[in-house]
Amino acid sequence: RQVPRQQGQQDGKVLVGGAPSLSSQVDMAMNNLKKEKEMEAYIRAAKETEARKAAEAEESEDKPKIQQTVNPVSAAEKPQELIDALSRYLKKQKGVKRAYLQLMLGEQPHYLIAVECDDDRAAVFAAIKAEAGTYTDLAVKVVDVASDSAKDLVSGEKPFYEKKRFGLFS
Structure with missing residues (x-):
């Protein structure tokens, strides 16, 4: 037999006046903070990769690209x-x-x-x-x-x- 849900309850979290409870708000804030940190880490990694590629490209520009001709002594x-x-x-x-x-x-x-x-x-x-x-x-x-x-x-x-x-x- 199903017990009818009372108004003010949502998946085990008590709602006050139809708004999420304080613990639910804290959980959502923590989840958002975690997502923001993950995004910041992703952006930082992308920037580091981009900087590394730029440094490698700059380093390779300093060294002459040796592409010899078919007959190097002609x-x-x-x-x-x-x-x-x-x-x-x-x-x-x-x-x-x-x-x-x-x-x-x-x-x-x-x-x-x-x-x-x-x-x-x-x-x-x-x-x-x-x-x-x-x-x-x-x-x-x-x-x-x-x-x-x-x-x-x-x-x-x-x-x-x-x-x-x-x-x-x-």
Whole structure:
């Protein structure tokens, strides 16, 4: 037999004048607070993910994207006038031991020049970049042979310039 519900009761919660009881209001408020905290955590996680992706994208922009051509040493990719001019210039630089040149393809094609030198790298690299800029319209980036961006270029490739060594102990 069913017991008829009295007015003022709703699923075990007593209603006062048709409004939810205080314990029911507290439960609803706690539930809403829990949902708000979950939403805040979700938004925070989304923002952190977005910031991490932006940082990774920025970091990857700092490193040159190495997309080598089909034949990385072809003469068409290394204009002889540029190579000759850089070789003459590097011959005068005592601290430069060897240099490699590669056309890098991608969104913005550019020349990557990897240099092994003992002198002040910043000054030497800036001078090499300026010298190369007079012989090509493409952007030129000069890096140390030990850098991450130059490792693929240096491994297995012959340098376009190498300092001649003289004497027994050179």
